[in-house]
Amino acid sequence: MARLPHDLEIAEENVHLGSRRKPGGGFIVQLGSKSYELEAGRLGTQGFWFRDTEGQRHRAFAAAQGEGMVVRLDGRTWAFKSAVHEQGAGAEEQDPSQVMAPMTGTLISVMVSTGDSVHEGQDLAVLSAMKMEHKLTATAAGTVSEVLCAETDTVDAGQILIRLEILEKGSDRDS
Amino acid sequence: MRQPPFRRILVANRGEIACRIIRGIQELGCSAVAVYSDVDAEALHVQSADDAILLGAAPPAESYLDIDKILAAAKESGSEAIHPGYGFLSENAEFSRAVEDAGLVFLGPTAKAMEEMGGKRRAKEIAAEAGVPGVPGFDGRDADEARFKAEAERIGYPLLIKASAGGGGRGMRLVHEASDFAEAFRAGQREAVGAFGDGTMILEKYVHPSRHIEVQIFGDGEGGAIALGERECSVQRRHQKVLEESPSPVVDKDLRRRMEEAAISLAKTIRYRNAGTVEFLLDENQDFYFLEANTRLQVEHPVTELVTGFDLVQSQILLAAGASLEELFPADQREPHGWALEARICAEDPDRDFLPASGLLEVCELPQGPWIRVDTGFGPGSTVPVFYDSLIAKVIVQGKDRDSCLSRMEMALEHSAWLGFPTNVDFLLDVIRHPAFRAGDLRTDFLETHPELLNRDSEPAPEAALLAAALAPCFQACSTAVGKTSESGTNGEAGDPYSPWKDHDGFRLAGS
Numbered sequence: 082m083a084r085l086p087h088d089l090e091i092a093e094e095n096v097h098l099g100s101r102r103k104p105g106g107g108f109i110v111q112l113g114s115k116s117y118e119l120e121a122g123r124l125g126t127q128g129f130w131f132r133d134t135e136g137q138r139h140r141a142f143a144a145a146q147g148e149g150m151v152v153r154l155d156g157r158t159w160a161f162k163s164a165v166h167e168q169g170a171g172a173e174e175q176d177p178s179q180v181m182a183p184m185t186g187t188l189i190s191v192m193v194s195t196g197d198s199v200h201e202g203q204d205l206a207v208l209s210a211m212k213m214e215h216k217l218t219a220t221a222a223g224t225v226s227e228v229l230c231a232e233t234d235t236v237d238a239g240q241i242l243i244r245l246e247i248l249e250k251g252s253d254r255d256s
Numbered sequence: 257m258r259q260p261p262f263r264r265i266l267v268a269n270r271g272e273i274a275c276r277i278i279r280g281i282q283e284l285g286c287s288a289v290a291v292y293s294d295v296d297a298e299a300l301h302v303q304s305a306d307d308a309i310l311l312g313a314a315p316p317a318e319s320y321l322d323i324d325k326i327l328a329a330a331k332e333s334g335s336e337a338i339h340p341g342y343g344f345l346s347e348n349a350e351f352s353r354a355v356e357d358a359g360l361v362f363l364g365p366t367a368k369a370m371e372e373m374g375g376k377r378r379a380k381e382i383a384a385e386a387g388v389p390g391v392p393g394f395d396g397r398d399a400d401e402a403r404f405k406a407e408a409e410r411i412g413y414p415l416l417i418k419a420s421a422g423g424g425g426r427g428m429r430l431v432h433e434a435s436d437f438a439e440a441f442r443a444g445q446r447e448a449v450g451a452f453g454d455g456t457m458i459l460e461k462y463v464h465p466s467r468h469i470e471v472q473i474f475g476d477g478e479g480g481a482i483a484l485g486e487r488e489c490s491v492q493r494r495h496q497k498v499l500e501e502s503p504s505p506v507v508d509k510d511l512r513r514r515m516e517e518a519a520i521s522l523a524k525t526i527r528y529r530n531a532g533t534v535e536f537l538l539d540e541n542q543d544f545y546f547l548e549a550n551t552r553l554q555v556e557h558p559v560t561e562l563v564t565g566f567d568l569v570q571s572q573i574l575l576a577a578g579a580s581l582e583e584l585f586p587a588d589q590r591e592p593h594g595w596a597l598e599a600r601i602c603a604e605d606p607d608r609d610f611l612p613a614s615g616l617l618e619v620c621e622l623p624q625g626p627w628i629r630v631d632t633g634f635g636p637g638s639t640v641p642v643f644y645d646s647l648i649a650k651v652i653v654q655g656k657d658r659d660s661c662l663s664r665m666e667m668a669l670e671h672s673a674w675l676g677f678p679t680n681v682d683f684l685l686d687v688i689r690h691p692a693f694r695a696g697d698l699r700t701d702f703l704e705t706h707p708e709l710l711n712r713d714s715e716p717a718p719e720a721a722l723l724a725a726a727l728a729p730c731f732q733a734c735s736t737a738v739g740k741t742s743e744s745g746t747n748g749e750a751g752d753p754y755s756p757w758k759d760h761d762g763f764r765l766a767g768s
Binding site: 083087091096099102108117123125127137139141142144146150155156157158159160161183207213214 | 443446494613621636673677718724725726728
């Protein structure tokens with residue numbers, strides 16, 4: 082089983098999490114600078130319960146997911162990014178100059194070459210996984226500076242496939 | 257106890273459907289043989305079968321789609337019959353023929369029926385012969401792309417491009433305007449070739465708003481056929497069904513009788529054999545159009561099983577062994593009783609356009625309780641490989657009426673957990689709680705007309721979720737895949753309430 086991260090990115094801040102069993106019973110839980118004393122216990126073989134600071138009892142399951150972790154609390158799922166490995170899942174949506182594979186799969190088409198200029202929303206490549214096709218599109222206008230993949234390649238989730246040189250905002254208005 | 261219909265039956269599939277079929281086989285007193293690709297060596301279907309044979313590498317073409325390897329496995333294991341499940345080779349006429357040519361029993365329709373009904377084009381002609389109206393479309397087998405484009409203009413937009421051989425939305429594209437046609441056509445065709453090895457395409461007018469209602473049929477191959485009511489499968493994403501139920505909230509006895517008659521007429525026209533499904537679009541005037549026929553057991557067959565009490569998998573086997581339709585499905589027992597609702601649990605991310613996910617299923621807490629059935633192909637510690645379908649489990653609930661199913665499903669999903677990669681469970685809960693779904697106001701464009709289900713605001717996590725995240729490591733050490741860390745040093749701690757779990761895990765390690 083994958084190790085759970087101890088530092089999560091929450092509301093754009095890094096929060097350190099800690100917990101330990103108290104000798105006399107109960108648990109000490111640390112959320113950043115705050116510390117709580119809680120009652121908790123195992124729930125079935127895979128989950129646990131705890132009583133929050135208001136006295137409310139919750140059912141929870143947790144697992145590592147990608148670089149971060151995922152918690153299922155009272156029938157709702159919450160995914161957290163790890164603060165330590167921010168480059169993985171976190172960066173892909175923000176940096177339009179790196180086109181990453183959103184999932185593990187096989188490339189069935191690469192539609193651009195180095196030097197091509199692309200507009201926002203233009204299709205760059207088509208990835209196939211689980212028998213479905215997914216298009217990778219440019220999230221900003223620019224020029225293809227590097228193509229790091231080829232058709233029929235099998236690629237991993239998060240792998241950089243194409244690099245773009247992004248046009249400055251506004252400079253594409255006349256083109 | 258009756259004589260087992262066959263000694264050994266091979267299941268040419270994987271995942272939840274292989275597990276479900278294996279159980280049906282074993283309950284009849286037969287032994288079940290699984291086949292698997294190398295990434296599935298530890299899969300649940302391999303573990304639950306009485307014997308298992310490695311086919312080859314993970315890509316379907318080298319394993320689950322390789323007819324020669326499957327026949328060799330049947331021979332090697334001494335199997336007398338083959339059940340194809342759904343997907344993979346289940347609707348491949350060549351496979352059905354090859355199985356029978358090898359002297360084995362194919363637990364499904366004849367190759368001829370597949371060719372006639374499985375191909376959407378021919379199926380429409382047969383439907384017309386049987387007096388069942390179809391949706392306007394175009395089906396020129398040898399036509400080139402330009403001809404398809406011209407026919408698209410004639411039919412008018414929006415229209416659907418579909419793979420003639422296909423099902424499950426593979427190769428299907430919805431096109432709203434002419435300028436998108438060429439690209440959609442090529443992409444759909446490429447997907448069809450990849451999924452079915454056949455790039456024959458058809459066009460179809462997009463009828464909406466409409467409901468997707470399908471009728472379960474069984475034929476005896478000699479011109480006899482019966483129907484077991486309908487399933488409502490209107491809620492779909494990317495043309496794949498998400499939630500299915502039986503009966504439909506809008507099908508009354510009269511409409512059911514008319515739809516069943518149409519489906520039976522179709523089945524009799526081609527002397528259909530074994531289980532099949534006839535799909536219809538139902539419009540707001542309660543007029544229905546033939547959509548396509550699926551010449552196999554459907555993913556959603558359990559809802560029919562639960563409202564009729566018939567085990568469809570066992571019926572497929574017994575029918576092939578010579579039982580009559582009347583023995584299997586006595587005429588006075590075919591009316592549906594109560595209600596059943598199925599939710600498909602998929603490894604996919606609804607917040608990212610249902611992008612398929614894969615990986616280690618670290619936590620797998622299956623729902624349980626009265627009137628809850630779970631058909632699953634994965635358990636805690638299972639790996640969901642990238643090569644196959646994203647369906648990991650089906651949760652099916654049963655009740656006296658629709659409302660009891662809705663609350664039962666809500667509880668079932670709330671109390672379950674599939675963690676390790678994104679799943680659609682929260683999305684399913686949102687759909688079930690949606691007023692339009694609760695009201696039974698279902699359309700095939702349900703998600704398009706209720707976009708709030710797809711574009712969920714990313715709420716900040718409640719503090720309790722953070723507390724849970726922080727507490728998790730204290731409990732994780734004792735959970736599923738632990739074994740690796742030796743905890744023997746702490747096992748002896750008197751008063752440690754968790755030590756029994758650690759012992760337990762040591763046992764699990766040895767057993768896994």
